[in-house]
Every structure is written in C-alpha cells, then in structure tokens.
Amino acid sequence: MKTLIREYRNKLGLTQEELAEMVGVTRQTIITLERGRYNPSLILAHRITRALGGEHIEDIFLLDEDG
Template structure:
C-alpha cells in the first residue's frame, strides 16, 4: 500500500516524534508506515486521516496490480 503520510506530516510541520505522540504510537511505527513497511490498523488509519484533515482514501492507495 502506498501512502502520503510523510508528505502530510511535513505539510503540518510535525516531526515523526510529534506525530507519534498525537497518534499514541511509537516513532518506529510512524517510520514504518511512512516507508510502506507497515499498514496501519483501521482505527489508526482513521486517526491519521483526522490529524491530517483528509479522508483515508486520500492518504492510502493500493499499489498497482493489487
């Protein structure tokens, strides 16, 4: 799954540590999501969307061929 988490985080001027604190997860989780190594749970995806003021579909898109 592809995502725009890093772009959205930077748009808001948040560090990975700050975003992790807002979401209640570790910085490593934020890094893993940004790099596409970890797909968040649905509740976490909703929290990300709320923080960014976007829909889940605007942040997460399936990779081509999936």
C-alpha cells in the same frame, strides 16, 4: 500500501515524533508506515488521516492494487 503520510506531515510542519504522539503510537511505527512496510489497522489509519487533516482514509493511504 503506499501512503502520503510524509507529504502531509511535512506540510503541517510535524515531526514523526509529534505525529506518533498525536495518534498514540511510537515514532518507529510512523517510520515504518512512511516506508510502506506496515499496513495499519483501520482505526490507526483513521486516526492518522484525521491528525493530518484528511477527510477520507484514501486521502492518505493509497491501495497498491498491483502488489
């Protein structure tokens, strides 16, 4: 799964640590998500989307239909 977490996070001036604290995960989880190496639960995807100012999960998380 591809994500726009890094782009949204940078626009908001948030560090990985700050975002992690906002959504209740570790910085390592944010790193792994940004690299596309981890698919979050629906609840975590929703928390991240809201923390980054997105309205829909699809604003941040992009389904890679080819992979």
